[in-house]
Amino acid sequence: MKTIMNLAIAASLGSVAIAQPHRHGHHAHHQKRDNSPLEQREVVTTYIPATVTQYMLGDQQVTPEEAQAGLDKGLYVVDGVFIEKVTSSSSSTPTPTPSTTSTPEPTTSSTSEPKTTQSTSYPVSSGAKGIDADFPDGEIDCTTFPSDYGALALDYLNLGGWSGLQYTPSYSLVDLAISFIETGVSKPAGQKGFYSYACPAGYVKSQWPSSQGSTGQSIGGLYCNDKGKLELTRGDVTKKLCEKGIQGITIKNKMSSGTSVCRTDYPGTENMVIPIDATAGSTSVLANVASDNYYVWQGKATTLQYYVNKKGVNAEKGCRWVCDEDPKGCGNWAPVNIGVGESSDGITYLSIFPNSAVSTAVLDFNIDISGDNSIECYYHVGEGFAGSSQGCTTGIPSGGSVTITFSD
Known part of the structure; x- marks a missing residue:
């Protein structure tokens, strides 16, 4: 099977912004998870295709039509990469964000109808411990969501607060590759496997195992062991x-x-469920990571990817794979993506680009980036993106700041 890479070219920067796929957010290695057409993957897929606009097969560019034909026949998989600076537009050394596989082991993606509280801030739980407290390794039952330690419960997903569930009944701590992964679609009852979680705005998850799926799936979160207790998966790095x-x-x-x-739950199921509820008049922090020091997928650095929904689509409705509000225009089919990651030279690369790999939806408001950005980058209704229909990428120096403004 051949691998196709999606590239979003930032000509004005003289670099390639590799747009990462749904899962996540990172130097995405997004591959087709099954051989069914995109429409059939709405409910059953855990893997999401990368979202960019230029397709590379090895060092050769192929047309979107050729790429899609190969994907539909199961001949190719998508290596969706998110944002990373490279020396030329023909060769890339992106910040990887891998995730997925063409035919993962039994996996199903939850599209359950949620019920959640509408909140702009999604505050850390009122537990006595707090976000800065060390997690008590191996002491808490798997049926207890760890909100006391800063994790943000996503009740609207009906997964017991978890952002994603990956059951691995045959997993052993010595396994570097996991051959069987089943994605949970309802509140867990303590099944053995990995339980992923969201963090408050501006924070990112810090627990994931070194093991990855045998076909390239990313795996994230705490581990529910055979005793029904939650274990840290990077306890040697942070508790x-x-x-x-x-x-x-x-x-x-x-x-x-x-x-x-x-944001995509990456590493993990890579569904776009980590919420920022951008209510009218609000200001929210967009999380960013140093790609070389965050999740590494198959030896590659990764970045973060976000999905931007249309006006009126709040987090409870839109931060999920399938969005009943507008099935072909939000959730996995949201019209615009934002990608971000800090490279090894200390520069953060920030991109906005159309989610054209899977969506034909059009965003109904303007996006402008202002502040310490190196070049102009925006999306304007009726005009499109600055510089290119494929989107735009700008750089932010170390210590710099920018505001992403949404306006009518």
Whole structure:
């Protein structure tokens, strides 16, 4: 099977922004998870295709039609990469964000109808421990969501607060590759496997195993062991569940209506469920990571990817794979993606680009990036993206800051 890479070219920077796929957010290695057409993957798929606009097979560019034909026949898989600086537009050394496989072991993606509280801030739980407390390794039951330690419960997904569930009944701690992964679609009852979670705005998950799926799936979260207790998966690195991302990027919604921005649960199921509820007049922190020091997929650095929904689509409705509000225009089919990651030279690369790999939806409000960005980068209704229909990428120097403004 051949691998196709999606590239979003930032000509004005003289670099390639590799757009990462749904899962996540990172130097995405997004591959087709099954051989069924995209429409049939709405409910059953855990793997999401990369979202970019230029397709490379090895060092050769292929047309979107050729790429899609190969994907539909199961001949190719998508290596969706998110944002990373490279020396030329023909060769890339991106910040990887891998995830997926063409035919993963039994996996199903949850599309359950949620019920959640609408909140702009999604505050850390009121538990006595807090986000800075060490997690008690191996002491808490798998049926207890660890909100006391800063994890953000996503009740609307009906997964017991978890952002994603990957059951691995045959997993052993010595396994570097996991051959059987079943994605949970309802509240867990203590099944053995990995339980992924969200963190508050501006924070990112800090627990994931070194093991990955045998076909390239990313895996994230705490581990529910055979005793029914939750274990840290990076306890040798940190005993905390959430870590603060790199500061300097905020979203300001100047519209009279709200919207939502949804990050992929990566590493993990890579569904776009980590919420920012950008209510009217609100300001929110957009998490960013140093790609070389965050999740590594098959030896590659990774970045973060966000999905931007239309006006009026709040986080509860839009931060999920399938969005009943507008099935072909939000959730996995949201019209615009944002990708972000800090490279080894200390520069953060920030991209906005169309989710054209799977969606034909059109965003109904403007996005402008202002502040310490190196070049102009925006999306304007009726005009499109700055510089290219494929999107735009700008750089932010170390210690710099920018505001991403949503406006009518």
